Each structure stands twice: as structure tokens, then as C-alpha cells.
Amino acid sequence: MNQRRLDRLTDVAIDVFMWTFRAVIILVVVVGSALTLLQGKYTPDDWFQLVGKGLSLGSIYAMIALGYTMVYGILRMINFAHGEIFMGGAFGGYFAAVALAQAGALSNVVSSLIAIAIMILVAMAVSVGLAMGVERVAYRPLRNAPTLVPLISAIGASLFLQYTARGLFGSGIYAYPSVPFLDETAPIPLLNMRWVDVLVVATAFTMMGGLYLFVMRSRVGTAIRAVSEDKGTAALMGIDANRAIVLTFVIGAALAGAAGVLYGLTFRQVFFAMGVVPGIKAFTAAVLGGIGNVPGALLGGLFLGLIEAIGPTLFLTGFGVPSVTQLAPVVAFTMLVLVLVFRPSGILGERVTRSRV
Amino acid sequence: MSTAVQASDLRSTSPTTGWPVRSLLRKGLLGGAIAIYLCLVGIVPVFAERALIVGVLSIGQASLLLTYGVMGYLAGRDLSRGPRFAPVLAGAIVGAITGAFLTGLILLGSVVDLRAVFLNASPALYDLLTNGMGTSWAWLPIVVGAVTGAIGGVLVILPANVRGPLLIALASLIFFSLFGGLLRTPMLVTPLAGLARFLFGSDGLTVPGAIIVFFGTLAIAALDRTVKPRQKVDAMPPARRRALVTPLIILLLVIVLLFPLAMGSFFAQVIATIALFILLGLGLNITLGLAGLLDLGFVAFYAVGAYTVALLTSNSSLGLANFGFWEAVPFAILAAMLFALFLGLPILRIRGDYLAIATLGFGEIIRILAGSDMLKGVLGGAQGIVNIPKPIPVAPNSWLAGPVQIYYIALACAAIVAFVSWRLRGSRLGRSWMAIREDEDVAEGMGINLVQTKLLAYMLGGGFAGLAGAISVGLVGSVFPTSIQLQLSINVVAIVIVGGMGSIPGVILGAVVLVGLPEMFREFSDYRLLFYGIALMAVMIYRPEGLLPSRVARRELHTADELLDMDESELLAPEERTGSDGEEGSTA
Numbered sequence: 019m020n021q022r023r024l025d026r027l028t029d030v031a032i033d034v035f036m037w038t039f040r041a042v043i044i045l046v047v048v049v050g051s052a053l054t055l056l057q058g059k060y061t062p063d064d065w066f067q068l069v070g071k072g073l074s075l076g077s078i079y080a081m082i083a084l085g086y087t088m089v090y091g092i093l094r095m096i097n098f099a100h101g102e103i104f105m106g107g108a109f110g111g112y113f114a115a116v117a118l119a120q121a122g123a124l125s126n127v128v129s130s131l132i133a134i135a136i137m138i139l140v141a142m143a144v145s146v147g148l149a150m151g152v153e154r155v156a157y158r159p160l161r162n163a164p165t166l167v168p169l170i171s172a173i174g175a176s177l178f179l180q181y182t183a184r185g186l187f188g189s190g191i192y193a194y195p196s197v198p199f200l201d202e203t204a205p206i207p208l209l210n211m212r213w214v215d216v217l218v219v220a221t222a223f224t225m226m227g228g229l230y231l232f233v234m235r236s237r238v239g240t241a242i243r244a245v246s247e248d249k250g251t252a253a254l255m256g257i258d259a260n261r262a263i264v265l266t267f268v269i270g271a272a273l274a275g276a277a278g279v280l281y282g283l284t285f286r287q288v289f290f291a292m293g294v295v296p297g298i299k300a301f302t303a304a305v306l307g308g309i310g311n312v313p314g315a316l317l318g319g320l321f322l323g324l325i326e327a328i329g330p331t332l333f334l335t336g337f338g339v340p341s342v343t344q345l346a347p348v349v350a351f352t353m354l355v356l357v358l359v360f361r362p363s364g365i366l367g368e369r370v371t372r373s374r375v
Numbered sequence: 376m377s378t379a380v381q382a383s384d385l386r387s388t389s390p391t392t393g394w395p396v397r398s399l400l401r402k403g404l405l406g407g408a409i410a411i412y413l414c415l416v417g418i419v420p421v422f423a424e425r426a427l428i429v430g431v432l433s434i435g436q437a438s439l440l441l442t443y444g445v446m447g448y449l450a451g452r453d454l455s456r457g458p459r460f461a462p463v464l465a466g467a468i469v470g471a472i473t474g475a476f477l478t479g480l481i482l483l484g485s486v487v488d489l490r491a492v493f494l495n496a497s498p499a500l501y502d503l504l505t506n507g508m509g510t511s512w513a514w515l516p517i518v519v520g521a522v523t524g525a526i527g528g529v530l531v532i533l534p535a536n537v538r539g540p541l542l543i544a545l546a547s548l549i550f551f552s553l554f555g556g557l558l559r560t561p562m563l564v565t566p567l568a569g570l571a572r573f574l575f576g577s578d579g580l581t582v583p584g585a586i587i588v589f590f591g592t593l594a595i596a597a598l599d600r601t602v603k604p605r606q607k608v609d610a611m612p613p614a615r616r617r618a619l620v621t622p623l624i625i626l627l628l629v630i631v632l633l634f635p636l637a638m639g640s641f642f643a644q645v646i647a648t649i650a651l652f653i654l655l656g657l658g659l660n661i662t663l664g665l666a667g668l669l670d671l672g673f674v675a676f677y678a679v680g681a682y683t684v685a686l687l688t689s690n691s692s693l694g695l696a697n698f699g700f701w702e703a704v705p706f707a708i709l710a711a712m713l714f715a716l717f718l719g720l721p722i723l724r725i726r727g728d729y730l731a732i733a734t735l736g737f738g739e740i741i742r743i744l745a746g747s748d749m750l751k752g753v754l755g756g757a758q759g760i761v762n763i764p765k766p767i768p769v770a771p772n773s774w775l776a777g778p779v780q781i782y783y784i785a786l787a788c789a790a791i792v793a794f795v796s797w798r799l800r801g802s803r804l805g806r807s808w809m810a811i812r813e814d815e816d817v818a819e820g821m822g823i824n825l826v827q828t829k830l831l832a833y834m835l836g837g838g839f840a841g842l843a844g845a846i847s848v849g850l851v852g853s854v855f856p857t858s859i860q861l862q863l864s865i866n867v868v869a870i871v872i873v874g875g876m877g878s879i880p881g882v883i884l885g886a887v888v889l890v891g892l893p894e895m896f897r898e899f900s901d902y903r904l905l906f907y908g909i910a911l912m913a914v915m916i917y918r919p920e921g922l923l924p925s926r927v928a929r930r931e932l933h934t935a936d937e938l939l940d941m942d943e944s945e946l947l948a949p950e951e952r953t954g955s956d957g958e959e960g961s962t963a
Contacts, residue, residue, distance in 0.1 A: 156912050163919040170872045174911025181905035185416030188494045305732045340748040351736030
């Protein structure tokens with residue numbers, strides 16, 4: 019009897035807490051935005067610039083997030099080494115870029131575009147190679163182990179790749195060669211974007227659109243979806259589950275490699291630990307969108323990018339908080355928790371049942 | 376790496392007729408890849424100056440020799456059923472192929488400047504590989520590889536009771552030459568200084584030291600094989616065995632207690648750090664190991680504990696209360712538990728990996744808030760909080776000064792917490808946690824209140840972490856936002872999983888292996904994390920249930936026949952196997 023009353027009491031207390039939690043965050047968002055806008059410190063142009071930044075950052079997150087989401091969908095594991103696959107691609111693209119810059123390929127627009135395409139291809143090749151190696155060595159032997167075992171192995175692979183890169187290339191920061199036309203402002207109304215941001219958004223949307231069609235329409239894509247649904251039954255239908263899994267890693271890695279080049283062109287710097295933070299953010303984006311869901315990755319990535327770019331300034335400046343951009347990850351993760359509280363399986367996610375062991 | 380090894384395992388079970396050319400080529404290829412990796416990643420050139428045996432062998436050279444030898448041994452093992460000379464020849468061939476890759480690297484490096492991409496592909500590396508003789512001596516690695524590979528092959532044809540002690544002696548030679556410096560420093564201030572100088576150089580072993588270590592362990596290992604003390608102990612009746620084992624445990628305890636006094640403050644600091652991680656690991660063992668809630672932001676509770684103690688005790692302008700350390704500790708634990716409650720509530724209904732990212736997010740939020748300008752007035756921003764008094768105020772020259780007192784405090788706390796979590800494990804609450812871990816829905820159906828039980832898991836785990844944070848502040852005397860790292864959360868998760876989910880001895884061993892070893896390898900700075908990564912993968916691949924799993928986990932991961940197949944020593948002495956796993960990790 020006593021126990022039951024205690025149970026009911028905690029339930030009520032939790033409900034009250036949860037509603038207060040939601041109300042406080044929403045209040046902060048609304049009041050903060052209103053105060054910031056009333057202050058009028060930022061012109062509409064400033065806001066549009068932030069939106070442009072957010073779109074470009076979000077596109078990169080989305081491309082990395084896709085690898086997380088697809089691998090999670092098929093193996094129910096967090097591929098912690100994915101950030102390092104991205105890093106590997108960025109380095110591959112960097113060395114290609116240096117060679118191309120020496121050959122004078124970055125001087126005019128047409129040859130620059132071809133050069134960027136080559137950089138992306140090189141980066142994809144490096145990333146795909148890394149991902150296949152990691153899958154073979156660190157994940158495949160653990161396919162039937164309890165869920166946390168591959169997670170630790172993935173963390174090991176991530177550290178291994180990071181410090182291999184450090185050993186090979188040193189701890190210095192490498193600057194991508196500058197591509198002159200990318201720094202110019204693109205003639206797009208309102209959004210005050212540089213060409214590099216346009217390139218990032220365009221590449222990301224094209225690649226992810228193509229990928230979506232590939233996964234939904236092609237035979238191989240159907241096989242991948244079938245294996246995600248049920249490995250055993252798919253195998254009975256004559257699908258080579260191993261091949262589908264490797265292919266999933268390959269696709270995720272190819273996009274991460276491309277994202278590495280785009281990141282390098284945008285932020286102009288690559289170093290051995292560069293994969294960690296974008297990796298975490300991209301995983302967050304994948305969860306936000308609903309993990310295991312391809313359009314969800316795109317949506318989650320863009321949402322996270324926009325929130326990071328606009329959120330701190332919009333929500334917090336009004337309260338007089340100093341150096342708001344420091345707090346971008348705080349805003350992003352708070353939004354993540356808020357989304358998960360309202361929709362425990364992400365924006366587009368279906369309810370994920372407990373992983374099949 | 377591992378997969379090729381496994382493939383060879385499969386092949387060696389079937390009787391081989393004729394020469395397995397493809398298998399040899401594959402091993403040579405793998406060996407070549409490893410050798411080139413060792414060169415380019417910097418292990419060969421960077422550690423060319425660090426001696427294993429003074430004047431004879433450096434770590435850089437030894438890493439290559441080990442590659443040749445191990446590949447030779449593996450190649451030889453495939454042919455162990457053939458004629459006697461076959462393994463030796465196979466070893467030599469594989470060693471030579473491995474060396475040929477380095478020859479290729481030297482020749483390539485003389486034509487193309489590889490340094491544009493790989494920092495370590497410098498003339499110094501080529502000089503090392505050719506023994507300073509230039510490109511015309513590029514064949515040298517092939518010869519060295521063939522000879523060392525052949526020696527690896529010889530190990531195959533030796534009878535097992537010779538090979539075992541030889542390998543143990545070799546391993547202990549490597550161990551003592553790696554840690555020689557650490558043993559030498561404390562010995563220099565004692566009457567043993569002469570012996571220390573005789574055995575150890577400023578780094579590595581001296582030649583006589585190496586000979587003594589090698590033949591000493593060889594003799595001990597051989598004696599162990601003939602006398603077989605372990606089997607004798609196992610054969611004893613339980614009462615006699617206890618009479619023999621109890622004094623040994625007491626002796627071990629005394630050694631542990633007197634350790635820092637004999638070995639100096641470096642070791643005290645290392646063990647204090649291990650004890651801190653044991654505390655953290657035992658805390659997470661409740662949330663993750665027992666209740667199955669993956670928390671990737673465990674550092675948040677640690678940070679709350681650390682900052683609470685710092686704020687309550689600090690003499691600086693940020694200090695709030697000027698408490699003594701011990702008055703502040705209960706508040707730190709309480710604050711961490713309250714914080715865990717606060718975090719636990721919104722994310723309670725989130726399941727599985729969504730929980731992982733949400734907790735990871737909380738960890739990051741805490742880290743950024745602690746270093747932000749917004750809270751600078753309260754938490755000190757990037758400058759942190761300094762001037763925190765020591766837990767036991769003593770004169771600076773007293774024997775309790777510095778890390779030694781933290782050693783005892785952390786050890787005592789770890790013991791208490793281990794006892795508490797051991798009692799919790801068997802309690803009604805502990806069994807509820809395990810029920811939730813196994814199946815939430817069934818547990819709820821059995822009348823377990825999910826919300827309360829999970830919250831308690833969070834709060835207790837968080838409380839332990841808060842205690843660890845408090846003690847760490849006592850150890851360092853200050854707290855900075857940079858000490859709140861995602862890496863710390865990941866380390867703790869790794870400790871729990873590598874040790875064996877839900878197993879208390881496992882957590883302790885996990886902390887010793889994953890925190891203690893890297894601390895001992897300080898001089899290898901960044902390469903430690905490389906080996907750490909390799910070790911994590913290796914342990915998970917070869918022992919997915921962890922190093923010292925709880926009985927249930929072991930049963931789940933091994934079917935009954937497999938358990939029968941395992942020989943007794945494997946079941947009884949997991950520590951020994953850990954040692955050998957570690958070796959594999961560091962030589963790969």
C-alpha cells in the first residue's frame with residue numbers, strides 16, 4: 019500500500035518536473051528571441067548570413083550523419099570511428115589539393131571545379147578504404163557480440179586512426195590551399211552566402227538525394243533495407259548480408275570523405291583530431307532526425323546546423339549573456355534533449371525497439 | 376591483422392601437403408604492411424634513441440625485429456606438421472618478404488620525396504634501415520628479416536616445454552627494459568644504487584642486466600613447469616589451500632600499503648589515479664554494468680563533485696565557505712546525486728542509444744558551461760579554481776605530503792565503494808537493476824518500478840563519480856574546465872566493458888590495465904593512445920566478455936561445450952591471459 023502511494027507520488031512529481039522543464043526551455047527560447055529582436059542589435063542581413071552559415075554547416079553534418087544512421091540501421095551499433103573516417107577523407111583531399119594547386123589547377127573557375135571533383139574522389143577513396151579496413155578488423159569479428167562490445171571496439175578503432183594520423187602527419191594544422199572563386203559572394207538574394215557555402219549545400223543535397231534514390235529504388239538498396247529489417251530473413255531470401263553490410267559502410271564512408279573535403283574547403287584546416295567534434299555533432303544530428311532514417315539524417319543535420327548558427331545569438335543575446343557563440347554546443351544539446359523529451363525517437367524516427375542481440 | 380591470424384588458425388587445423396604459397400605471401404604482405412606502418416607512423420625513427428638494451432637494441436629496431444619474428448613464427452606454425460626444417464624455411468621466407476617491403480620503401484624514398492605526405496619518411500629513417508650505409512645497402516632489411524623470421528620459425532619446432540619458458544623470458548626482458556627506468560629511479564636513493572646502475576642504464580637494461588633478467592626468468596619459468604605449484608595448490612583440500620592463500624593475500628595487502636613509501640611519489644600518483652578510476656568505474660558499473668544504462672557523459676558527475684569541493688574549500692576569491700576538505704566531500708556527493716536526479720528525469724523514458732547521445736550531450740554541456748564566460752564569475756571560466764587545501768594538512772616534508780596521502784585516501788575510498796557496490800549487487804535493488812538490464816518490459820511486468828529503480832542507479836553511480844571528482848581535486852589542488860573531458864567518460868565506459876560488465880574485480884583490473892599501463896608508459900606520450908586503441912580492439916575481439924567477467928556474462932557468451940573445451944588454467948587464471956593480451960597489443 020505504502021509502496022503504491024510512493025509510486026504515485028513520484029509519478030506526479032516527475033510529471034510536474036517534466037512540464038516545468040519543457041516550459042522553462044520554451045520560455046527561454048521565446049522570451050530570449052523576443053528580447054534579442056527588440057534590442058535590434060542585428061540587422062536582417064546579419065540573420066540571413068547566420069542562416070547561410072547554418073545551412074552549410076548543417077549540410078556537412080548531414081553528410082556525416084548519414085554514415086552513422088545507415089550503420090546503426092543495419093548493425094544497431096554506434097560507429098564511433100566514423101568521425102575519423104571523415105578526418106581521413108579530409109587528409110586525402112588535402113594532399114590531392116596540394117598536388118593540384120602546384121599543378122596550377124585552382125586558378126580559374128572551371129579547372130577549380132574539376133580539381134574539387136578530383137579532391138572529393140580521392141577523399142572518398144581514402145575514406146572507403148579506411149572504413150572497409152575498420153569494418154573487417156574491428157567490427158566483423160564482433161557481429162554477434164552484445165551491443166556494447168562493438169562500441170568499445172569502435173572507440174579503439176577511433177583512437178587508433180586518430181593517433182595513426184598524428185604519427186603519420188604530425189600534430190600540426192594543415193591549411194587547405196585557397197580556391198579564389200570560392201571566397202567570393204554568390205549572387206543569391208537575401209542569403210549572403212559565399213560560393214563555398216553554395217558548393218557545400220549543393221553537393222550535399224545532390225549526393226544525399228542520389229543516395230536516397232539508390233537506397234529506395236535500386237536492387238542493392240533494397241537488399242540493404244532488407245538486411246536492416248531482419249538479417250536472418252534477408253539471408254533466407256538469398257541476400258548476401260555481409261555484402262550489404264560492407265556496402266553500407268562504403269556508402270557512409272564515401273559521403274563522410276566528401277564531407278571531409280567540403281569541411282576542409284570551408285574551414286581551411288585539417289588536423290588529426292578534427293573528426294571528433296563533427297563526429298559527435300553528426301551523431302547528434304542522426305539521433306535528432308531519427309536514427310536509422312536517411313531523410314532524417316538530412317533533416318537532423320540541417321536542424322542542428324541552423325540551431326548552432328542562429329540559436330545562441332537569437333536565444334541568449336537578449337539576456338545579456340557574454341560571448342554567446344561559446345555556448346553553441348550547449349544550445350544544440352539542450353535542443354536535442356528537448357526533441358527527445360517530446361519525441362523519444364527523433365523527428366522522423368519510428369519507435370526503435372530494443373536492439374536484437 | 377587479427378583476421379589473417381584467424382585464417383591461418385583455420386588452415387593449420389587441416390593437414391597441409393605441399394607449400395602453402397598463398398598463405399606465405401599473405402603473411403609476408405601483412406608483415407610488410409605492419410613494418411612500413413611502424414616506420415611511417417614514427418615508432419621506428421622516434422624511438423631509435425630509446426634503448427631497450429643499452430648499446431645493443433633500441434625500441435625502434437626491436438619493433439621491427441618483433442614483426443619479423445612474429446610473422447616468421449605464424450608462418451612456421453602453418454607448417455608444423457611438415458618436415459622439421461619447413462617451419463624455419465617458411466619463417467625465413469616470410470621474414471624476407473616483410474623486409475623486402477622496407478627495401479622497397481628505401482628505394483622509393485630515394486626517388487620520390489615521401490616527406491611531402493609522411494613526416495617520418497626522412498633520410499634519418501633510411502639511415503636507420505640501412506645501418507647508415509645508404510641506398511646501396513637497401514637489401515639489409517631482407518637479410519635481417521630472413522634471419523629473424525627463421526628464428527621465429529625455430530620456435531615452432533622447439534618442444535613446448537622449452538618454447539614456453541623462452542617466450543616468457545623474452546616477454547619479461549621486454550617488460551624490464553621498458554620499465555627499467557621507473558624501477559631504477561627509486562632504487563638510486565637506497566643502498567641498492569650500485570645494483571641499479573649495474574642492471575639498468577638511464578633507459579633500458581644494461582647488457583649484464585639483460586642477461587640476468589633473461590636467464591633469471593628462464594630459470595624461474597622452467598622451474599615453474601617442473602614443480603607446477605599452481606596445480607599442487609589446486610589439488611590441496613580447501614582448508615589447507617586457504618591456510619596457504621590467506622597469508623599471501625595479507626602479504627599482498629601489506630605490500631600495497633607500504634608501496635608508495637618504498638617506491639616514491641611517482642608510483643603513488645599512478646596508483647592514486649588508478650584508484651580514482653576504480654571509483655569512477657564502480658560508479659558506472661552500477662548505471663551501466665548492473666542497470667544497463669549507457670552513460671557517455673559520466674564526467675558530468677565527476678565535474679559536479681570536483682567543482683562543489685573546489686567552491687566550498689578554496690581560499691581564492693571564488694571560494695564560498697572555506698570548508699575543510701572532509702566537510703565538503705558529503706556536499707560533493709550530494710550535489711552529484713542531485714544533479715544525477717536532475718539529468719535522469721528528462722531522459723528516463725529515452726531508451727538505448729538515444730540515452731547514450733543524450734548523456735554525452737550533458738557531459739559536453741557541463742564542460743562548456745564550466746569554461747564559459749557566462750559563469751566566469753562563479754566557476755572561474757577557463758582559469759578554473761585554485762588554492763584548494765589538501766585533505767590532510769601536513770608539513771610539506773612529511774611522509775604524508777603530496778600524492779602519498781591521496782594514495783591512501785583513494786585506496787580507502789575505493790575499498791569502501793567496492794564493498795558498498797558488492798553489497799548492493801546482491802540486494803533487492805541490485806537484482807532489480809539487473810532485471811531491467813536484461814529486459815525492461817519484463818522487469819516492469821514483474822512489479823519493478825522502472826522510474827525509481829533507474830533513478831536510483833543514476834544517483835548512486837553519480838554519487839560515486841562525485842566522490843571521485845572530490846578526491847581528484849584534493850590530489851591536484853585545483854580544478855579547470857580542461858579536466859572535464861569526453862575522453863574521461865569514454866575511458867570509464869571502456870574500463871567497465873573491458874573489465875567485464877557488472878563485475879567488481881573486472882572494474883578493478885580494467886582500471887589497472889587501461890589507466891595504470893598508459894600512466895607507466897608516459898615517456899611514449901602520444902603513441903600511448905595508439906596502443907590503447909589497439910588494446911581496446913584486441914580485448915574486445917579476443918575476450919568480448921571482458922577480462923574478468925561475472926559468472927553470468929561468461930555463461931552467456933560461451934556455450935557449455937566451449938566451457939568444457941577451455942582448459943582449467945584458462946578459467947582459473949584470467950589475469951595471466953590479460954598479460955599476454957597486453958603484450959600482443961603493444962607489439963602489433
